[in-house]
Amino acid sequence: MTETETPPAKNLARYIMIGGFLGAGKTTVMAHLARHLTGRNLKVGLITNDQGSGLVDTTILRSQGFPTQEIAGGCFCCRFNSLVDAARRLTDESRPEVFLAEPVGSCTDLLATVSYPLRRIYGDRYRIAPLSTLVDPIRARRILDLDPGARFSEKVRYIYRKQLEEAQLIVINKTDLLSAKDLQELTDRLAQEFPRARILSICARRRANLIPWFDLLTETTQPGLPTMELDYDRYAEGEALLGWLNATVRLQSAAELDGNELIVELTAILQHQVTDLDSEIAHLKLTLSTQSGLEALASVNVVRHDLVPELGQRLETPIRTGELIINLRAETDPKALEKIVRSSLTSLAKRRNVILAVEDLECFRPGRPTPTFREEAVG
Ligand SMILES: Nc1nc2c(ncn2[C@@H]2O[C@H](COP(=O)(O)OP(=O)(O)OP(=O)(O)O)[C@@H](O)[C@H]2O)c(=O)[nH]1
Ligand SMILES: [Mg+2]
Incomplete structure (x- = not known):
């Protein structure tokens, strides 16, 4: 890779975007990176993003005390101006020196639609870090045919591969889940298929090997690489195969109960269905x-x-009331997901003798991505 060393620039905020497929661990590593930077006396501002609203990620990051803005109802690339507005709101709130942004996990083409326009229009305000694509190694091994069981359709796998193709840094996460031999085999395959990226491996859960990656994100900048080819029809069809459901549910119970047990039980029911x-x-x-x-x-x-x-x-004490947020993304009809969520809540409420009232529920297939900008690299 040809990342460029950057001289320290006092007035420019750094913009770091960590992409990767759904569930790769983006929110987990964003929280680690935010803590790392805060420990170095840098102010951070976090930006989460989803096709819908009511996000688990925003709730989790705010619960850890980080200033977080959410862009709901569409991805960064299609809502470029909302991204800039979110950064502005964070600036008004806490003047971050580093912005950490998590794009939607089914999104690709982030260099051409986010990084390059940001640099062209707001190059006097932000210094753009190299784009990382974070990888769950079990999923990657299945999608790259090293193991059986990929299950996703060809068009979803197309998006997955495009996320890898545009990365400057491919970061294999969750190394606790596979053997050294399988990790090496995956690393070799990624290096062979996606030669422009530098490949790193980390374990966010054990906080292993994070610092060399964080140093690259804070000390180097995005090189101006040619924009990758992308078939937007195929991309749109792949995204539309994914059903998306976000729900907010109010819990009430006459007796105190263990909230940890309750959501593990609900998750298992949903997963089976x-x-x-x-x-x-x-x-x-x-x-x-x-x-x-x-x-x-x-x-x-x-x-x-x-x-x-x-x-x-986990919740440390028993509860009687609470707010439950469910975010479910699966390759299926969103209406089927709604049916499953509603029936699971009803049966759990009956079994546990609690009230689980759905306050808000949206389910849909992501619409066709139509980016605000799509650009070649400048400079
Ligand atoms: N075993 C293991 N699990 C991890 C590691 N890092 C993250 N996870 C788990 O992976 C799951 C998904 O993590 P998230 O950070 O929510 O993933 P994400 O990429 O933000 O997911 P989306 O926002 O839905 O795209 C969580 O259960 C994490 O605890 C790791 O190093 N090892
Ligand atoms: Mg996330």
Whole structure:
């Protein structure tokens, strides 16, 4: 890779974008990077993004105390001006020296539609870091045919490969999940198929090998590489194969209960029902927060049909009331997802003798990506 060393520039804020497919670990590493930078006395501002609203990611990042702006209802590339507005709002709020942005996990073409326009229009304001594509190695091995079980359709796999093709840094995460031999085989395959990227491997969960990557993000800038070819019809069709559901649910219980157990149970029910449709889960994530404050929160994630639901953050005390947020992305009809979510909530409420009232629910297929700008590199 040919990243350029940057001299320290006092007045320019740094813009770091960490892409990668749904469930790769983007929000997890953003929180680590934000803590790392804060520890070096740098002010950070975080930007989350989704096709819908009511985001688990925003809830999780705010619960960790980071100033976070959410761009809902479309991806960065299609809502470029909202991205700039979000950065402006963060600047008014806390004057960040580093912006960390997480694009939608089904998005690609970020260099041409976000990084290059940002540099051309706001080059006097932001210094753009190299684009990273974060990788879940189990998913990557399946999609690159090193292991069986990819399950996603060819057009979804097309998007996955395009995310890798445009990366300057391919960052294999979750190295705790595979053997050294399988990691080496994956690294070799990625190097062979995507030769323009530098390949790193990290384990966000164990905080392993993060610093060399963070140094690249904070000390080098985005090289002006040629814009990749992308078939927007295929890309749009691939995104539209994914069903998207975001729901906000109010929990009420007469008796105190263990909220951690409750969301793990709900996640397992949802996972089984989606898998019964013969549909691959891209990411199912839930948070349950108490009304007393965002810091009290339980979170669960499932990033494949065959993964046991994992409790991330946990509630320390029993609860009677709470707000449940469900974000589910899977390759299936969104109406089928709605049916599953509503029936799972009803059966869980009956079994646990609690009220689970749906306050807000949206489900859809992402619309065709129509970027505000699409540019070749400048300079
Ligand atoms: N085993 C393991 N799991 C990890 C690691 N890093 C992150 N995860 C888990 O991966 C799951 C998804 O993480 P997120 O950070 O939410 O992924 P994301 O890329 O932001 O997902 P989307 O926003 O839906 O695209 C969570 O359960 C994380 O705890 C890791 O190093 N090892
Ligand atoms: Mg995320």
